[in-house]
Amino acid sequence: MSSRIELSHVGQTFWVRGDDDKQLREFVALDDVDLTVGAGEFLTLVGPSGCGKSTVLDLIAGLATPSSGRLTIDGRPITGPGLDRSVVFQQYTLLPWRTAAANVEFALEAKGGSTKRQRAATAREYLELVGLSEFANRYPHELSGGMKQRVAIARSLSYEPEVLLMDEPFGALDAQTRERLQEELVGIWRRLGTTIVFITHDIEEAVFLGQRVAVMSSRPGRIRETIGIDLDRDDAGETDIRASRRFGDYRHHVWSLLRQQHLDAVPDKELASA
């Protein structure tokens, strides 16, 4: 249950009104982005805010169409949203009038072809996968932020998409909850083998989760470098792999890439006054 995604020479421009003269002008969000995500791969996309990471995700999800270039999934061009891909957003997108279980069922209803009883069983199964069996009948406002995001993940996985797209899903959570969810996500990915594209601005998160980390630069958004991460995450539960030497090296490498581009981007006068 996994697919290969390819982006070749993808560009995206928007028309935006300038701050000073209110003139419409072209804003290049993405420029010539080339990226391949292998079937079953866990790829993280890291970059400064405003670099176009979310645009990349919207394009893969089919929520937007690129100005130029080609996006394919298993060789087929992406023309719109589809149930072969699912998205977990940073903001909680649960339907507040449905319980946790009914929210998972919502996705299954969209997919169709199942009875009410089958949907309920599948919902239970996926809530169990994210450790929320006991909270199946709670409404979203009765759940914590971390729990809501678990439900969102369960909902996204329930219809067995081949690609899971995640847009800073843990961005609004506290540090402990975030780390736990990161570990659990790796476990889920191992079990299901779904292709995952995970967007974050958190370097540690990118290194911890990704088999490969794609570092983006901004204005215009480009893939600056893709780094293969070779970490033994098998006993992430017991040992603190974030404290290991290798982890630190990877983290530093990504950090210096982002730092360097930050320095490049800062105008001279700002440096002079600093």
Add this chain to the structure above:
Amino acid sequence: MPSLLAEKTEARPNPRQEEAVRAKGASPRRRRAVTLARGAAGLLTLAVIWEAAPRMGLVDSYFIPPLHVVLQEWWSMATDGELLKHVKASLVRSGIGFSLAILIAIPLGAAIAWYRPVREFFQPVLELFRNTAALAILPVFTLLLGIGETSKIAIVVYACFFPILLSTITGVATVDPQLLRSAKVLNLSAVATFRKVVFPAALPTIFTGIRISGAAAILVLIAAEMIGATAGLGFLINYSQFNFLIPKMYAAIITTSIIGVAVNYALVALERRFSRWRPA
């Protein structure tokens, strides 16, 4: 007891709040009993004043008869079927008008809200109509539809239509765009998106309009029945007054009040049922 004066009904307290109340030591049941008792005392005071003032000669007992006279009259009207006839006439008219307004206003409001340019085009016109008193239009309806049932139902539809329409527009237009995005990701059809996402999200807001309309349906009808009708509570009140059947008039007025309260309670209960999910 939900307050009828509140614009929106309170949501059911979530488990955390229930716990907080328990921790404070005030049992919600006891609190409710106290509220109920105070409310009953208020009503009783009103009843006592109504009974005592005419007897003590503070007001002319011909124009304001003591309460027990009114209640006796009410009872005899209730038992001989006279009251039932008028209540039925009024309820059928306002029921038909109210239902028609709901059936027309909700789909129309949703359509207006869904298309932004259409919404911006209609909004000022609708605001203008909404602020035109239904009774001011009554002569127009009488002119066009005569003085029969049609014009009375039409005036109820008119009075109920705008609150429901405007609240539907607001409700649909303010649905969380993030929810719409997740529906889009699931490749949901427009119809399914509306049925499963937009309508449930807008329902609490729509209900505010429905409640306002429920009250308006009865108020406007009573007034319309006073002008031209041969049955109905409005007719009964007016007819009794013309013929100096003063206790009968008060009995009819009390009946309209009771119906108004009952309708509002029923709608509040329905609203609560539909908005249990709302965080407090």
